[in-house]
Amino acid sequence: MRNTLRLAALSTLVTSMVLPAALPANAESCSWQLKELASPAFKYVTDAAEGGWIVGSTDPSQSVVRQIRWRPDGTFEALGKGRLYRVNSSGVAISSEGTIVYADRSVKKPALPDWLGDMQLTAINNNGDVVGFGHTKNGQTDAARWSAADPGTAQRIPMPAGYSYLVPLDIDDQGNILFQAQAAGGAGFVSLVRQANGQVRQVVDPNGGGTINPHRIGGGKIVGTSSADGNVTWRTTQWNLDGAFLFAVDNSTEAGNVYINSSRQMTNRVKLNGKYQIGVYGDFTQTILGGEFDGAVPTAITDDGVITAQIYSGGGMRAATYKWTCK
Structure with missing residues (x-):
């Protein structure tokens, strides 16, 4: 079911609203077309990238969880143990096992830097740059970056002054990185953006004393959710790369997966x-x-107009896509 509402009728739903760019072509001749993904009986879809690359896993409740990647021709391949949870437009994915899985099925584990005792990969951009984090011997949580050109060498991402916990959540194609951070001494968590020029900005809480949960960065914007009432009501929220609040959408009290x-x-x-x-x-x-x-529930939106989704129906679950299709 597709329900399209004009903003004239949505004036009460949006605060300080400047919506994203339009999808291509006239909306009268285009629509979102649903297609179920070919896959094993139990599957989760976690991310997608332009060009038709989609990743996920078999059901985590099963005894053995397998990585799944859908290729541009629509076929799927079951790979190693664990989950694939991010992928780029070249089909390169990162796994829960701390590995990079390339389009030709080869696997490489990025170098563990000597200052970390462990590591977890969290995001990859279309250039193939990977970010992740690990724990130091003194208990600090540090962030690292592995460039596509040299995944064998980890680059330490500088810890901002006054912090002891830095976990990268996402990296865009320009090299801007979104983080969750915590001040030394165990104070509350905040969100930071490290711009490609090295400048670090804190993502603003639009409610002043509420809670924010930014988790993706793209198109020069940061998106996530925010709450002003003790985490009871969550609104979809957008910020710019300086961390300044842009707008929030009030169409749901339980917004998420932005x-x-x-x-x-x-x-x-x-x-x-x-x-x-x-x-x-x-x-x-x-x-x-x-x-x-x-x-x-959506799990990604790609540059070429594909939304990946988990569909729940009749007590079952399946992985699917919605593709913006014009006649």
Whole structure:
């Protein structure tokens, strides 16, 4: 089910609103087309990139969890143990096992730097640069970066003064990195953005004393959720690369799973009529997808107009895509 609402009727839903760029072509001749992914009986889809690359895993509740990658021709391949949870436009993915899995199925484990006792990879960009974190001998949580040109060498990401915990959440193609951070001494968590020029900015809490949960960066923007009432109500929220608040969407009290592409098109999870559905945002419109199912949750939006989703129906779950298709 697709429900498109004009912003004229949504004036009460959006605060300080400047919506992302429009999807291509006239909305009257285009629509989001649902397609189920070929896959094993139990599957999770976790990320996607332009060109048709999609990654995920078999059901984590099973005794053996396998990495799954869908290729541009629609076929899938079961790879090593664990999960693939991020992928780029060249089909290069990172796994829960701390490995980089290339399009030709070769696997490389980035070098563990001597200042870390362990490491976990968290994000990869379309250039192939990878970020992650680990723990030092003195208990500090440090961030590292591995360049596509030299994954055998870890580059330490400088810890901002006054902090002892730095976990990268995402890296864009320009090298801007989004972090979760904690001040030394165990104070509360904050979100930081390290710009490509090395400048570090704190992501602003638009509610002043509330909670924010930024988790993706793209198209020169940061997206996530924010709460002003003790984590009871969550709104989809967007910031710029300086960490300044841009707008929040008030169409759901349980917003989450917010993603953005390089054209600043957004998707998120909303709760409407008692069930989770998928929101998509472009110029002058908001579209709701998945209303015909028991539930639907997005996991990515790509630069070429594909949303990956978990669909819940009839007590089962399946991996699917919505593709922006024009006649």
